[in-house]
Amino acid sequence: MNDLLKDLTPQVLGILVRRGADFAAAEDAVQEALIEAVRRWTGTVPEDPKGWLVRVASRKLVDAHRSEIARRRREERVHREPQPGPTEQADDTLLLLSRCCHPSLSSASAIALTLRAVGGLTTAQIARAFFVPESTMAQRISRAKRTVTGARFDQPGDIHAVLRVLYLIFNEGFSGEVDLAVEAIRLTRQLAASTGDPEVAGLLALMLLHHARREARQTESGALVPLDEQDRSTWDTALIAEGVEILQRALAQDRLGEYQAQAAIAALHDDAATSDETDWPQILEWYDELMRLSDSPVVALNRAVAVGHVDGSLAGLRALADVDVAVPRRDAVAAYLHERAGNPAEAARLYAVAAQKAPTAAERDHLITRAAHLNTRSGRSTGSDEPRAD
Numbered sequence: 371m372n373d374l375l376k377d378l379t380p381q382v383l384g385i386l387v388r389r390g391a392d393f394a395a396a397e398d399a400v401q402e403a404l405i406e407a408v409r410r411w412t413g414t415v416p417e418d419p420k421g422w423l424v425r426v427a428s429r430k431l432v433d434a435h436r437s438e439i440a441r442r443r444r445e446e447r448v449h450r451e452p453q454p455g456p457t458e459q460a461d462d463t464l465l466l467l468s469r470c471c472h473p474s475l476s477s478a479s480a481i482a483l484t485l486r487a488v489g490g491l492t493t494a495q496i497a498r499a500f501f502v503p504e505s506t507m508a509q510r511i512s513r514a515k516r517t518v519t520g521a522r523f524d525q526p527g528d529i530h531a532v533l534r535v536l537y538l539i540f541n542e543g544f545s546g547e548v549d550l551a552v553e554a555i556r557l558t559r560q561l562a563a564s565t566g567d568p569e570v571a572g573l574l575a576l577m578l579l580h581h582a583r584r585e586a587r588q589t590e591s592g593a594l595v596p597l598d599e600q601d602r603s604t605w606d607t608a609l610i611a612e613g614v615e616i617l618q619r620a621l622a623q624d625r626l627g628e629y630q631a632q633a634a635i636a637a638l639h640d641d642a643a644t645s646d647e648t649d650w651p652q653i654l655e656w657y658d659e660l661m662r663l664s665d666s667p668v669v670a671l672n673r674a675v676a677v678g679h680v681d682g683s684l685a686g687l688r689a690l691a692d693v694d695v696a697v698p699r700r701d702a703v704a705a706y707l708h709e710r711a712g713n714p715a716e717a718a719r720l721y722a723v724a725a726q727k728a729p730t731a732a733e734r735d736h737l738i739t740r741a742a743h744l745n746t747r748s749g750r751s752t753g754s755d756e757p758r759a760d
Contacts, residue, residue, distance in 0.1 A: 572630030578613035683711035
């Protein structure tokens with residue numbers, strides 16, 4: 371039943387807000403309706419659970435109005451209260467996500483509000499996932515609600531803003547009792563079911579293709595395992611197959627976007643039985659497509675790695691020279707390319723520099739280990755095994 375309620379929460383909230391209810395008041399009413407459902411649905415779920423929740427939440431809204439405003443004002447506004455009707459069957463996931471990802475909100479506020487209003491997580495769960503006090507998260511969510519209360523809700527907003535927030539949630543991964551990667555996939559599935567936008571499908575495919583490798587990314591002790599060293603037998607082949615199928619349908623619409631291109635790159639990595647079998651030339655072609663779609667320095671950084679595999683590490687380093695030195699993980703990529711080019715001393719130095727900037731302890735430890743390993747080789751003659759390109 372919990373999964374059913376989580377799926378229905380954004381739909382019910384979207385209906386109430388689209389009909390003109392104040393966002394914060396509607397969210398409170400839906401939460402009260404959910405509590406009522408948990409209390410009453412003991413063993414038997416109503417035939418129309420969404421309609422039941424809409425009716426109960428609507429009554430909660432009316433009760434709140436009656437306790438807060440004068441009788442005359444209440445009577446003047448009665449005709450504007452939500453009424454049951456055929457629109458209860460409409461899917462308002464995209465509308466609601468647009469509200470939660472309003473451009474006036476910071477990324478942190480948009481993520482918190484999305485997880486609360488659309489994801490159905492409690493404030494305490496969200497706070498624990500981001501390692502902040504519950505009171506801090508409650509204030510963040512309250513401020514976000516106030517910010518979007520006056521925003522129009524008659525049509526979806528920028529879907530790219532919604533996708534960005536969902537991908538940020540996915541990248542938070544597993545934190546405590548809440549698996550934010552799984553939550554992001556669930557929310558993106560809901561969004562994909564309500565729109566035929568190929569970029570939504572592209573993001574869902576990208577999430578599934580990355581999530582398929584999850585179990586191989588760390589050792590039991592928590593040490594980071596790079597992609598080329600992962601045990602590919604532990605990858606989830608069912609998720610890979612689903613992601614590839616979703617991506618193929620999206621690409622068939624011939625409306626290429628950034629998430630579809632990223633998913634295509636992930637699919638090529640997942641398709642390789644071993645690291646040596648990776649189709650780097652095709653990956654480089656997709657990075658070239660991404661560069662045409664976006665001027666992101668992160669894309670340029672990753673493209674330099676692909677260039678290094680296709681045209682040699684020296685060519686990769688030349689491509690890397692165009693990437694701003696302030697871009698995160700640039701030092702680590704430079705170290706990787708120098709290592710492949712047969713320059714262990716420089717690679718070790720750059721790995722050590724990258725370790726000082728690492729965003730996580732696992733990544734820091736991995737980089738330090740790489741530096742230490744290469745330092746043992748730095749005194750040896752280490753000519754490159756790659757053809758030198760001028």
